[in-house]
Amino acid sequence: MKKIKKALVLMLSAFMAFSGMAVGCAQPEIPNENDALNEEIDPNRTQIHVFCFDGGFGSDWLVSLKKKFEEMHKNDSYEDGKTGVQIMINPEKDELDVDEISYNKNELFFTENAYYYDLLRANALADITDAVTGSLSKFGDERSIESKLTDAQKAYYGVKDDNEKVHYYGIPHYSIFMQMNYNVDLFDQKGYYFLDVPTGETLEDRFVYDVANDKRSKGPDGVYNTFDDGLPATYEEFFLLCDYIYQCSDIPLTWAGKVNKGYLSSLLQALAVDYEGAEQSSLYYNMDGKPAKNLGRVVNGSFVEDETDTIITEENGYELARQAGKYYGLQFIEKIVNTEKYHNALAFNTGHSHMDAQTDFLNAGHDGVTNESAILIDGIWWESEATATFNSMVKSKGEQFSKANRKFAYLPLPKATASKATETAQSNTKFTLCDYSFSLMYMKKNVAEWKKPLLMEFLQFCNTNENLVEFTQITSAIKSIDYTATEDDMKQMSHYTKSLFNMKKVSDIIQPFSTTDLYVNNQLFFSPLESYYSKLPSGTNMQYPIEAFREKNVSVNDYFSGMYTYFSGKWGSLK
Secondary structure, three states: OOEEOOOOOOOOOOOOOOOOOOOOOOOOOOOOHHHHHOOOOOOOOEEEEEEEEOOOOOOHHHHHHHHHHHHHOOOOOOOOOOOOEEEEEEEEOOOEEHHHHHHOOOOEEEEOOOOHHHHHHOOOEOOOHHHHHOEOHHHOOOOEOHHHOOHHHHHHHEEEOOOOOEEEOOEOOEOOOEEEEEEHHHHHHHOOOEEOOOOOOOOHHHEOOOOOOOOEOOOOOOOOOOOOOOOOOEHHHHHHHHHHHHHOOOEEEEOOOOOHHHHHHHHHHHHHHHHHHHHHHHHHHHOOOOEEOOEEEEEOOEEEEOOOOEEOOOOOHHHHHHEHHHHHHHHHHHHHHHOHHHEOOOOOOOOOOHHHHHHHHHHOOOOOOOOOEEEEEEEOOHHHHOHHHHHHHHHHHOHHHOOOOOOEEEEOOOEOOHHHHHHHHOOOOOEEEEOOOOOEEEEEOOOOHHHHHHHHHHHHHHOOHHHHHHHHHHHOOOEOOOOOOOHHHHHOOOHHHHHHHHHHHOEEEEOOOOOOHHHHOOOOOOOHHHOOOEEOOOOOEEOOHHHHHHHOOOOHHHHHHHHHHHHHHHHOOOO
């Protein structure tokens, strides 16, 4: 039975003076979520039942939209004897069977890990083309939702009928990236930034002393005076940074032991995608006759690139298991998991949840027991998910510990090699991100015809520029379609949220989907967490390289070579 799977998360700085009150950004007022989610049905209003996947981003953003939309229609009648609209939000964490959608009470769905073409084949989705292509001008936004989609999104979500007319049955919701998130306050306090020119030969001679005035290195984008100055530009620099953080008695990396395999595999995917870039990374999904430029094999213990490019089609997509980005990403992951001083003590303790890791990261250095933590490996959702911890720290320690007043940021991924860093510095695109959430907004098919225009209006309302920005302000995350924020909008975002929003501006973003028959018929096989299987020298198939490195003592070279063995063997069985 096809499933809409649970969130992937379940599968798987100037100094800040913490002794006094810090002045931070003003954030949007959030309605009382509990009151909104526990409402009784009002028999005098028309109800809209909305499913909201209640993962890391919660439902506060939807509660805010509910209040505004209800106010907008408080005097309108859609049914005899009723005036006004009541949006009933149903936050859920459980899986839904596709065949449950038709008789589920919900009419609109905001979810993730939803396989669009599986839902289409199940005839579960209503046609929402009018909502997607229609103008949003009635809400003060002159664009349409369709104009906010990328070409790849239009091709994927826009389904052509027999007459070549495009129909939409769903649209993307939010983005999810697995990433490294750094403690800007700590970096500023300890000077964890590379100098442009080292002052000597020791490790500390490579890092700034005067944070405000020392000239920092160009960072991974290869350009001075940008947001990433002083941050590690290469894997080598990243590990030097970890060595320095450890030398200064802080914890370089923190991640959740319970989900270490899934989280670190997702980070591996992020590293590989950032190395390969959008076009090369998308080959695995499109398989459209373009050349793979970075394929190679292990020769005499080293990765050696092919002398000629390989044209990738549906017949030989398995060749992409040999991408250089995957090889270097495996090296990166192997080093952080097998170098004990680089990670937190509970990094492989299966009782240590992602929420525990977030709490540890925020409390570290402020609980009178632990050392500070520099970098958290977690998804884009982490700051929103850790709201309760922020609030608890405010109550016990003061407002300077609030989400608005502490500084965290996205750590741009370093490049695998110095030559790759130079190549990136000379290119127009500095970073590539992989949005693997498969998030989806849709309306189910069997909704009363009279009600569909109202439901589609709410879908449009959710996707106005104003409300997309508000989603970001409330959730500390970003939507996967195009929208802009003013300077005043940005003032209502946390430091972390601003870093994400700015990172989106300077990055190519790929989504791991395609409309090829091979992909559509085997979508799970092509998902990022299925993409690093390897046939080990022992003959065992293993999904997670972390397990192979940590528990089986498998080398990077053997794991990488085994990936090609595994995928070339499996490819012929795909339909």
